[in-house]
Amino acid sequence: MNLASYMKDRQALVDRGLNRLLPAARPLKLHRAMRYSLLAGGKRLRPLLLMASAECCGTPAARVLEAACAFECLHTYSLIHDDLPALDNDDLRRGRPTCHKAFDEATAILAGDGLLTFAFELLARCGRRAGDRRALEAVALLARAAGSRGMIGGQTADLEAEGRRLDAAGLSYIHTHKTGDLLTASVECGAVLAGAPPARRAALRDFGRRIGLAFQIADDILNVEGSQAKLGKKVGSDAELRKATYPALFGVEKSKRKARQELQAGLKRLEPFGRAAEPLRALARFVVERDH
């Protein structure tokens, strides 16, 4: 399969969906800020994983579009709040001024809140096509993965770890929750909305967990080795803040090996799905081997 054309096609679907679904009317400034951050490009990795997972269970991508967009709203809100002066204090994101730089801090806080809330509004709409039970399960999944024992917990631990020595267990907690939980949930959500039987759902969840970890390790390595132009943010900023990262703890070579191992173990869980899992396999490889 041709991953580039697959991604381009699904990304266009998501971009059109976001543009259509997101409110634009009053209050204008708030909706401009939400759209500014949401429609700034980006790989749409979580929506793509969700759609590929649904496809792998026999449900066309377009039928889970609202849920895919919900995950992107959730992800974008987390970036907006993470970039705030009180948190990471970043001026650039995807090569453009961050939301609080382009607007102001109050608007950025509220735009993040708005996107987080809108994610659940979108999931609630999935009931029409996927049925109420599956949609409600998607709500539960996202809330748990994005909550204080999930993504927000990981963000908190990451902030607390700045400037401190962190052991492998501490680093694993941050990676598992800060980025891993949402990536895992996006894969599992595709399976849930497609009505996958429990064993297949569990396989996809484990695939998601491994890909999530590999993604984060790859991200850490890129932060050491990448170029600013490709990343759209300052390279080496993690080291500057003395943030805990895989390469800092285990070295670059061992980190790369770990990422490949997780990828292989994840791909193994896709074997029962046969050809239907091709997009998911290609995305998994892309996640680990990408250079930006």
Add this chain to the structure above:
Amino acid sequence: MNLASYMKDRQALVDRGLNRLLPAARPLKLHRAMRYSLLAGGKRLRPLLLMASAECCGTPAARVLEAACAFECLHTYSLIHDDLPALDNDDLRRGRPTCHKAFDEATAILAGDGLLTFAFELLARCGRRAGDRRALEAVALLARAAGSRGMIGGQTADLEAEGRRLDAAGLSYIHTHKTGDLLTASVECGAVLAGAPPARRAALRDFGRRIGLAFQIADDILNVEGSQAKLGKKVGSDAELRKATYPALFGVEKSKRKARQELQAGLKRLEPFGRAAEPLRALARFVVERDH
């Protein structure tokens, strides 16, 4: 009926529910901050309205406890973010240091995010008792009322109005959305979870809308006339910020009359419910006639 003992009983139910339902384990600081703001007392008005509305439709309060707690989590998150330096920059809330004062700004932002997300986790759990369809409808209701076209929209408009002259339409937009939408949704959510037929649900929604408006007018009047000790925050702070308020636009007497009119119109919508609506009636009077 004895409103004081009704409120005390239901408030205790909500406080115990929140304490039991809210996570407490790792990350400790984050959960401490979430609990600090959530378990700081407060009238629990939204949970009480939700429970009284369900009772009025024949469903016992304890059966909608998760949803009642969800609305309090949502409300508390909005207070935490509203108090932040970039927004209202308040140091006191309910007589205690605000969340970012007791902890720090990053923790307050994330604790707010955590409570917002947890509200939806709680609503997702309502499916067990109320059925998936009603629980999903509750998710849709809360997301819409709390979102960028609801509460967050009202907050944005309120911030933008500071120091500007506002007309009645502008003030009405702020009141309708900043506090009204969530109060209305709490009443409607009780009806939805109790499986009220459409006409009763519409009556309760309209009752909620009118009580929400009366509540906000009463709040504005208290800000002019109240005492700091009773309010737990600085009196006259709205005037200091030249915020648009009912008394500023229409005078205190005319504002009081408007609040009473909305109360009467709201009570009228409860007539078909007979004695079952007594708690809701008493709460409505309390909302408008309270002195703190």
